[in-house]
Amino acid sequence: MTSSNTLQKAIDLVTKATEEDKNKNYEEALRLYEHGVEYFLHAVKYEAQGERAKESIRAKCLQYLDRAEKLKEYLKKDSKKKPVKDGESNSKSEDKKSDSDSDSDNPEKKKLQGKLEGAIVVEKPHVKWSDVAGLEAAKEALKEAVILPIKFPHLFTGKRIPWKGILLFGPPGTGKSYLAKAVATEANNSTFFSVSSSDLVSKWLGESEKLVKNLFELARQHKPSIIFIDEVDSLCSSRSDNESESARRIKTEFLVQMQGVGNDMDGILVLGATNIPWVLDAAIRRRFEKRIYIALPEEHARLDMFKLHLGNTRHQLTEQDLKVLAAKTEGYSGADICIVVRDALMQPVRKVQSATHFKRVSGPSPTDPNITVNDLLTPCSPGDPGAMEMTWMDVPGDKLNEPPVTMSDMLRSLAISKPTVNDEDMTRLTKFMEDFGQEG
Numbered sequence: 104m105t106s107s108n109t110l111q112k113a114i115d116l117v118t119k120a121t122e123e124d125k126n127k128n129y130e131e132a133l134r135l136y137e138h139g140v141e142y143f144l145h146a147v148k149y150e151a152q153g154e155r156a157k158e159s160i161r162a163k164c165l166q167y168l169d170r171a172e173k174l175k176e177y178l179k180k181d182s183k184k185k186p187v188k189d190g191e192s193n194s195k196s197e198d199k200k201s202d203s204d205s206d207s208d209n210p211e212k213k214k215l216q217g218k219l220e221g222a223i224v225v226e227k228p229h230v231k232w233s234d235v236a237g238l239e240a241a242k243e244a245l246k247e248a249v250i251l252p253i254k255f256p257h258l259f260t261g262k263r264i265p266w267k268g269i270l271l272f273g274p275p276g277t278g279k280s281y282l283a284k285a286v287a288t289e290a291n292n293s294t295f296f297s298v299s300s301s302d303l304v305s306k307w308l309g310e311s312e313k314l315v316k317n318l319f320e321l322a323r324q325h326k327p328s329i330i331f332i333d334e335v336d337s338l339c340s341s342r343s344d345n346e347s348e349s350a351r352r353i354k355t356e357f358l359v360q361m362q363g364v365g366n367d368m369d370g371i372l373v374l375g376a377t378n379i380p381w382v383l384d385a386a387i388r389r390r391f392e393k394r395i396y397i398a399l400p401e402e403h404a405r406l407d408m409f410k411l412h413l414g415n416t417r418h419q420l421t422e423q424d425l426k427v428l429a430a431k432t433e434g435y436s437g438a439d440i441c442i443v444v445r446d447a448l449m450q451p452v453r454k455v456q457s458a459t460h461f462k463r464v465s466g467p468s469p470t471d472p473n474i475t476v477n478d479l480l481t482p483c484s485p486g487d488p489g490a491m492e493m494t495w496m497d498v499p500g501d502k503l504n505e506p507p508v509t510m511s512d513m514l515r516s517l518a519i520s521k522p523t524v525n526d527e528d529m530t531r532l533t534k535f536m537e538d539f540g541q542e543g
Contacts, residue, residue: 113142117167129174136171140164230284236411236437237404241282241395244269248372249290253327268361268373268390270335272380273397274524274532276438279376283331286374294325298332303353312356319360326370335375336382354384361390380535388539396536399524400437405429408437412444418508428513435522443520450512451505458482460490466504479504
């Protein structure tokens with residue numbers, strides 16, 4: 104997050120806080136003041152600021168904290184003054200109950216849930232279903248589990264219930280985490296928790312399993328919600344006699360929360376991703392009701408990937424050229440193709456760097472594409488008509504005409520970029536898919 108973004112976020116939060124304060128929504132105002140101060144302090148501590156700016160931010164923070172303390176005192180007195188009446192609604196009585204408990208046994212729970220608040224993905228990743236090439240079966244299963252139950256709740260009544268656990272497994276770089284980003288973007292009304300082992304593993308005895316329990320409690324409070332656990336094998340590998348007690352307890356808590364007595368999983372989807380599914384514990388594997396194999400992309404998906412990664416960059420590649428490239432990249436993962444294209448996109452830059460001669464051409468202005476100018480410079484060979492001996496250092500910044508990406512650039516990059524998945528891994532993944540999974 105850039106400095107300007109952090110400061111803007113802080114300013115937005117305290118602006119909202121002052122509005123809520125004026126409207127006498129003191130609890131919400133207090134929460135927003137505290138959040139805003141956190142963002143301001145983050146900007147002061149980690150982002151480049153002038154000393155005067157830092158001083159003014161600190162002064163503002165003191166003002167907001169002072170107001171927050173006053174609100175806290177007021178709310179404490181207010182909660183003591185107002186006992187629960189018999190006629191009050193259930194939700195109100197629960198709120199008061201939680202207020203009265205806050206001084207006794209709730210601070211620890213609040214602290215644990217505060218740690219997990221960071222796992223909630225607030226800003227959407229802007230990855231649509233159409234950005235994911237191929238993987239139709241995986242997308243259908245995720246729509247069944249996430250999108251349809253929210254849009255058409257009446258469809259999922261009686262015995263027809265949405266999936267509670269989906270495991271995405273396959274070789275690295277095939278789009279498992281990318282699919283999760285698409286789910287986070289497309290599931291507008293859902294709360295998306297992106298969890299890693301660092302969020303749930305603590306050095307303190309007994310805290311790790313409490314974090315797991317609080318994660319699921321938080322998900323139930325914010326439902327419909329999706330808990331995405333990347334590299335789920337790091338948390339839920341097979342239980343054995345020689346493993347540590349804390350690791351065993353985390354796994355046990357996961358099993359209980361995902362499908363234990365008295366734990367409601369309605370409106371919650373647990374989405375896991377792993378490259379090594381065979382190390383997962385059998386009981387965890389069973390709780391992931393759908394296990395979808397995200398295989399290496401087929402030729403038509405690789406063709407789409409080349410188009411997606413090229414985007415709107417200037418190139419001279421025809422449809423036939425792209426089909427040839429898709430055929431040549433058998434065994435490449437989506438991430439491997441991304442690297443090939445990125446390397447090829449750098450080839451025009453290298454041409455500019457190594458060029459000894461430039462010539463004048465006409466084309467769209469780099470500053471305004473709608474204007475055509477006639478004095479642009481582009482790299483050329485010394486024998487070209489109009490070639491001028493000069494290096495890129497002599498070219499004005501707004502006069503360079505970028506060379507387009509060509510088929511030879513792509514082939515050169517393809518020759519030096521090798522696939523990252525080997526046959527041994529593929530054999531084990533295919534065997535797991537045949538035993539326990541389904542094609543994605």
